[in-house]
Amino acid sequence: MKKIVFSAVLVLILLLPNHAVNADRIKDIASIEGVRENQLVGYGLVVGLNGSGDKGRATMQSMANMLARMGLTVNPRDIKPKDTATVMVTATLPPFPRAGNRVDALVSAMADAKDIQGGTLIMTPLQGPDGKVYGIAQGPVSIGGFAAGTGGTNIQKNHPTVGRIPNGVIIEREIPMSLNSLTEVKIILHNPDFTVASNMMREINRALKSGYAAALDPSTIALKVPESYKGRIVELIRFVENINVAIDMPAKVIINERTGTVVIGENVRISPVAIAHGGLTVEITTEYQVSQPSPFSTGKTVVVPSRKVTAKEEKAHLIQVSGASLGEVVRALNAMGVTSRDLIAILQALKASGALRAELEII
Numbered sequence: 001m002k003k004i005v006f007s008a009v010l011v012l013i014l015l016l017p018n019h020a021v022n023a024d025r026i027k028d029i030a031s032i033e034g035v036r037e038n039q040l041v042g043y044g045l046v047v048g049l050n051g052s053g054d055k056g057r058a059t060m061q062s063m064a065n066m067l068a069r070m071g072l073t074v075n076p077r078d079i080k081p082k083d084t085a086t087v088m089v090t091a092t093l094p095p096f097p098r099a100g101n102r103v104d105a106l107v108s109a110m111a112d113a114k115d116i117q118g119g120t121l122i123m124t125p126l127q128g129p130d131g132k133v134y135g136i137a138q139g140p141v142s143i144g145g146f147a148a149g150t151g152g153t154n155i156q157k158n159h160p161t162v163g164r165i166p167n168g169v170i171i172e173r174e175i176p177m178s179l180n181s182l183t184e185v186k187i188i189l190h191n192p193d194f195t196v197a198s199n200m201m202r203e204i205n206r207a208l209k210s211g212y213a214a215a216l217d218p219s220t221i222a223l224k225v226p227e228s229y230k231g232r233i234v235e236l237i238r239f240v241e242n243i244n245v246a247i248d249m250p251a252k253v254i255i256n257e258r259t260g261t262v263v264i265g266e267n268v269r270i271s272p273v274a275i276a277h278g279g280l281t282v283e284i285t286t287e288y289q290v291s292q293p294s295p296f297s298t299g300k301t302v303v304v305p306s307r308k309v310t311a312k313e314e315k316a317h318l319i320q321v322s323g324a325s326l327g328e329v330v331r332a333l334n335a336m337g338v339t340s341r342d343l344i345a346i347l348q349a350l351k352a353s354g355a356l357r358a359e360l361e362i363i
Helices: 057-069 194-208 233-241 326-335 340-353
Strands: 023-025 030-032 038-047 084-093 102-109 120-127 133-140 146-150 153-157 162-171 184-189 213-217 220-224 244-246 252-256 261-264 269-276 280-291 302-313 318-323 359-362
Touching (some): 038 057, 038 133, 084 120, 084 133, 102 133, 184 194, 184 233, 194 213, 194 220, 194 244, 269 340, 340 359
Parallel strands (some): 252 359
Antiparallel strands (some): 030 184, 102 162, 120 133, 133 162, 146 153, 213 220, 269 318, 280 302
């Protein structure tokens, strides 16, 4: 088959039409309710910078407050904060955290600091959405880049105002949750779908050989804990997560006009339709010519622009496009030799005509 090279990126997802083969594990398409990550945030100071810190009053006041907690009273106006930067510190608390565990911290400058390379984050409490402190962050900041130069001569690699502290957060508070005391486990689908929820319920009941699972809605499966798994919820979840469930994807076409990316789903169909796609190209060129005066004349040499306008319209041929499968649709569109930008326009026109039997989503 002749390959067509598009001028922009064109992504086509080709899936097998056999739905029995198109099956995924439950752990890949769903999660257990309550077993999730939590976000932490804090406000801190990065010290030890090489004159690339903040210059605002907020940094001066923050430094004065920090020194006051250490028993030193300083007037904020007497502080020179050029070696200090105010930062926001964020971290992700994993499921079932234990006190003493460590996670990474992300440090981001929030004022006018030019660079936080070589700085050290001072002990910063990290709070959850409930206002409680769940971790303490501290340590040297690694930015994986640099910035140097002054005036109009500068060089920069990566992003020098954002850095990471590997294992820089010590977890201080645990999130209480006892799995073994649960009498019911809820499974949440990542992408809600009635068919997938029904398939999941059926496969779980088939594996457990009883009707322990019930689909509450397109995104939630309620699983009652069997007597044989009382006090062994981890083993139950391990068993259920590895059950394969048939996936039924909706017919959808995703278009990203900024990058020219097109993703066509497996179930996309096109009704028989004829497409004519041509283009009109208008080209305007300007050539500058020099007009020389006659010898011994009083004229002056001048530059005269010469403009030329040409128009070219490509011939548009009617091509019949239809497809009962994604492969036929792709072959028909490739036969037209269109670019990805043209393909986007064609798909939008097909949707407007009603010939494209799929949801068209533009991102």
